[in-house]
Amino acid sequence: MATFKKSTLTLAAVCSGAVFQSHQSHAAEPKVMEPAGSIPMLSVEDSLGTFELPPGYRLEPVLTEPQISEPVVCAFDGNGRMYVAEMRTYMQDADATGEQKPLSRVSLHEDTDGDGRMDKHSVFADGLLLPRLVLPLDDRVLIQETNTLDIFSYRDTDGDGVADEKELFFKGGPRGGNMEHQPSGLIWSMDNWLYTTYSAFRIRYNPGGAPLKEPTAANGGQWGLCQDNQGKPWFVNAGGERGPINFQQPIVYGGFNMNDQFEEGYKEVHPLVGIPDVQGGPKRFRPETQTLNHFTATCGQEIFRGDRLPEELRGDLLFSEPVGRLIRRSKVTVDDGVTKLSNAHPGSEFIRSFDPNFRVVNMVTAPDGCLYLVDMYRGIIQQGNWTKKGSYLRGVINEYGLDKNIGAGRIYRLVHEDFERGPQPKMLDESPAELVAHLEHPNGWWRDTAQKLMILRGDKSIAGALEKQALGSESVFARMHALWTLEGLGVLKAETVRKAMADEDPRVRATAVRTSEWLFKHGDDSLSSDLTKLAGDPDPQVVIQTMMTAKHLKLPEWKATVTAATTANISRGVQEIGRALAGDGGAAQKPASALTKAERASYQRGMKIYQSLCFSCHGEDGYGTVLPEEKNQRLAPPLAASPIVTGHPELAVKVLLHGLSGPVDGKEYPGEMIGMASNGDQWVADVLTYVRNSFGNGSSAISKSQVSGISKSVGKREEPWTEKELFAHSPHALDGCSEWKLSASHGKDSLVHAVDGKLDTRFTTSQSMAPGMWLQVELPETENISGMMLDAAGSKGDYPRGYKVEVSTDGKQWSKPVAEGKGTGPRTEIVFGQEVPARFVRVTQTGKNRLYWSVHQMEIWGR
Template identity: 45%
Template sequence: MLHKPQTTLAFTKIIAACMLLVAASCKQPGEAPPYRPDKPDTNPSFAFLTPEESMKTMHLPEGYHLELVASEPMVQEPVAVVWDANGKMYVAEMRSYMQDINGTGEHLPVCRISLLEDTNGDGKMDKHSVFIDSLVLPRMMLPLDDKLVVSETYTYNLYSYRDSNGDGVADEKTMVFHNDAPDNANLEHQKSGLIWNIDNYIYVTYNPVRYRYDNGMLVADSLNDSPGGQWGLTSDDYGRLFYSSAGGEEPAVNFQQNPKYGRLDFDDQRIADFDSVYPIIITPDVQGGADRLRKDSTLNHFTASCGQTVYRGDKLPATMRGDLFICEPVGRLIRRAKVINKDGETFVKNAYDKAEFLTSSDMNFRPVNTSTGPDGCMYIVDMYHGIIQESAWTKEGSYLRPQIQRKNLDKNIGRGRIYRLVHDGYKPGPKPNLLKAGSDELVKTLSNANGWWRDNAQRLLVIRGDKSVTPQLESLVLSNDAALYTRLHALWTLDGLHALSPQLLQKMFTDKAPEMRCAAIRITEPLLAKGDSTLLTQLEPLKNDTTADVKIQLALSLRFSKTAQAKALLNELATNNKANKFVVHATTKSLEEGDEALNKLRADIAYMPWRDRKLVMDGALNFRQLCATCHGPEGKGLPSKVAPPLAGSARVNGNMDVVIRILLNGLQGPVDNKKYPDVMPAQGANEDDYIAEVLSYIRNSMGNKASVVHRDDIRRVRKEVGDRNTSWTLDELNKVKNSVETKGL
């Protein structure tokens, strides 16, 4: 259950202080506010523009500029970029994505990953090769050493690819994670990310799993809950992860704590009107329809947030460092957010007043990803695609379909651009050559001001497993001169090498930097799980730490110890920190045994036959991974009200034929006399077992009580529905309900 805090006078003062802090931090010499016209462009051209023409439509704060890095025909439908440790760029191209309004051929293996290089140092890619061809919608890439791990859509399997002869084409393919179960969810509701975090875990969105590198393989570590999020995942210098949920219309979520401890969002974490957006052109092609438009026909709310990154480079103004950038391709804009920590809680706030960092009047500009590059600049991936919504939402009868056709957006395919963000007075950094660097040089690289270099140095050191550099790493950890980010990387590298001594770890419990103390506490968790009483004694003084973040981390980590000593310490933390909602939440959750909600569910369905119990429990996981995005984790809806509540719903508790039809074909509003900005997308592409599990869970949780749904029920209704490809209305479903009841079913 998410913590629902009460607004207090003290908290109001905190927010006011935060807002003043943000305003001050954005005041940079020579930087004027972002471009904001008196009136939006109400008649923008829908014509395709060249990259040079398109850049003229883009507006940035004073001093910032875009440079073209690559464009069609070199890359087409790009969705993500990564670099290997030598600075070669890999581009994932979803070349089958929405090639017409029906999504024809979307599952065909015609996509690819391109390898790009800048051979003359001018910042523009001039060498191209197809690194991997014949892929199905590649969505995640992770460079290791000289290998690239790739994930395709509709599968959980992960493969690494390697070019053994240097011709720019992968000729070695190795499975590094094996799971043959198909992932039949809509491609917009599948995992993304695959980022190697500072804690040496590799994180993704959606799936309740993270990975650890072990001798060439990725080993899964299960999470108790889905971390949420959709397209895009990023982390800051301290390993804090930032997710984004386009389906839930929540641009920044689950950034309060590591997903290993479960999902957590506070109602106040997005300051003021953070969810409102400010495009400079009308937005006819918004899935939410008129409810998502202002009177001037501009988008009023995030509806496609994705591709976020925390800027961690060193070749843009220092005021940008640590800022969160979020793409909004429907609004043709990119948000810049300040990230603020106050008493252990993290807040995000628009860096500008009713304006955006980057806006464009090019109707085909579709920013879908951002990233800090090896040169210290920030990169923007522009899919430059007419349709930015998957076919489940563009069917006959949808709001979007006529808007797309009226503006000929379905005609813009086969394009794509990658830009580099630069600033006056700054020169991009040098090209890296870390794959050939020795371990000693990689240790020195942990002091680089650009987070991209530090990340790669740590990753290569852990992959190599070279413990000979342990003394140098220990020296960095204890250094009074090294930057905090350097010391953190050195500490986590030692942990990744399994070379961190108990003596050094104990010293970190009293380190001057709270971030080091927090990291040290996290590192103890495997030892706490083994019941190490000596370690608990060493940790006990941290209950009185002067920094809330340290007490919160202590409370979170103590859940891994099931000893009476740990529980006593948790109770003491809770008693002495009642004024801090995060400490209270962390201690409460850590004192609970397992997942309280699932334990209650198990008790509630204990009377059922075991096959039915399995249906419900499997459905709980499916629901949390997908349905909770719009309906909320408890089925009560979200604050953004993108979908109706399921808890206590008459349709959920009523005749199963109705809810099966909704899952198979979708539902269009209004629902119960309320208009929602979204349609319920069809889930009929999923297997019968999956749908039966989800419906069985929904009908036996959240206060609902109805019969479970079996595979044969889904098959029967599929036959009755036939080849229908449009969403249901409530009037139609009422007729179905009455017809079924008349038959006595």
């Protein structure tokens, strides 16, 4: 546990105004809070007195406990009614007791008298398991629960505010894993596809049939999702301490990031609450104030697209940092085709609170033109895998009594003194022709909802009005939405797109390029030459979109289009994204070792999992994510050349099943590896098959049966391993190889190089492989061994074409073969079926090849 700095500051003093007055302009200083064993739950009125916002802004309550409890998502239907997902079993104590019970719900709330507060309440869907996705359609609402990818449609047919009809909308199948590592943020994007975090695919409403499904790049998002005025989804990563990620271009075209997309110091945060309840431990808070120093739980993002807050806020990216009890506001700029983010309040934050229970987890632009904040209002914000007994967080929770603060929740409206709230919509009662007009609305929520409703109703009689709007509206946004609405209705014409490709605004031209994809996919390639010409457009974003569309459609001329674009346009965005597109011909990444067809399929599945989850801590290159403010510090240990990853399979399997805590190879890391057993044995096998054959690793695949066997042998373990404990209870490379006595049938003089620890030297037979060649090791004493590894990576073809392994305790009486097989690549791993006592180990060549038999490095695995 950390030693907490003492202070006389109490929450009561804050609320009384002795320390801070509400709504000052970023004038407050952070204060250390005493670990008195209890943090009070404040009334809404008292909590409002702890907030700091810029001049003119304030938060006002819309919906609070007892009407809601543990809210995580709010969404509005076409009539402005609010649906709230309530995770009522989330972390009701530090052990997550009862969390997996289906006692959560989605509630429905309505403001019937127009005073801005919800006064009519009902439970729309009850008995749910931690609902995480809510998307109102027309009179249907899509809901997805935890531990499944299935999405159901709920409908209230009798108007009592309670759903009485439930139908499967999308069959995704079961989903395991920690609840923080599952999809969230379901949005109907401007391109008429539905996106979530984690899932490397998008789905599309398909009248009369099952939703369409199309792959995307791994998005890297965790909790929350939004889109901007051009329909680009914005993802934010929490676990990897990244913040916004993959936001350069729509994720369907790839995950693009730039080295300088953040201003210097962007990931540093400035909280007011001095409580070090930080997953990363002491490295993640300032010792003098005990305040969080860096992103660690960013979530709930929203591009503000409303019309009832100051112009300065519109188009900004806002997201929450609930561990820091703050809201970050980011200015979004595009420079030379590159999107960049900066803190709109350098050295401070847009919204901060002294209330330790202020835990915003989602935000949304509302029908009234304001921004709504979903505050879980609770003590613990991390899931139980990070708060187990003995963990750093558990100690902080106990000292401050954070586990006692549960069962509340507030939804706030951000308002400004210079603006009034907008009117409540009645779109569910309007005709498609009336909905067309809403595409002109300055509030993005109105435009999105009108487009969605027109497509759901499928009335193609409005095509003429939409075409007129797409080509003649004074609103850029209306022209873009009209094009997408035509696309969604299936009535988009090539001539309309051709004219839009000549629009004076580059945003419309880029939209025209994107919507043309629908025509190409439906067999109309009449826009091929028009698309090629736009590779020479003067605006970088239009050029980038043209390159991405050509690649996405796999047009025969896509490479030529990219070459032409990067030759004609020297903007940095075109150059960098052009290189990224040209460098990826679309072929799947290949494993380092020779794998069977089934193992290659496992590898590909593991790659998708890694790119959507594991990369955030371990890095795209497998060497660990570098923390920007600490150039020599990585968030998690490297997987490349890791003895745990590439050693005996039992090591890596145990870590993935149960987690790993404490130092690794003598180094401390801010990140913590939690157990992933709940994802299932095949999931674990897939991930390990990928990481053991990537980043320069070339180890054997892991099978589901191997994982199952190791899991059963360990039993019902819950706590993570330490490195010392892991090696004490698992087979690993035996030490003391300098004391081994080696002999061989051929190449005796080079034997020392098999155990000298240098991959650039080797033992070699100096003649072609032939059956009967052997290599023998005599250990100093009898050991229980379970396998061995022969590494020929420096002479890739020199692995044994066939082998058998025999053991002996005296060098005279030899066992039957404890392992037989064929080498399939530079690294030959030989796993015995069971542990065997041995002092002598002999490997005999049973295959033949014109190449030599070589070993650059040899390991024998024991306990």
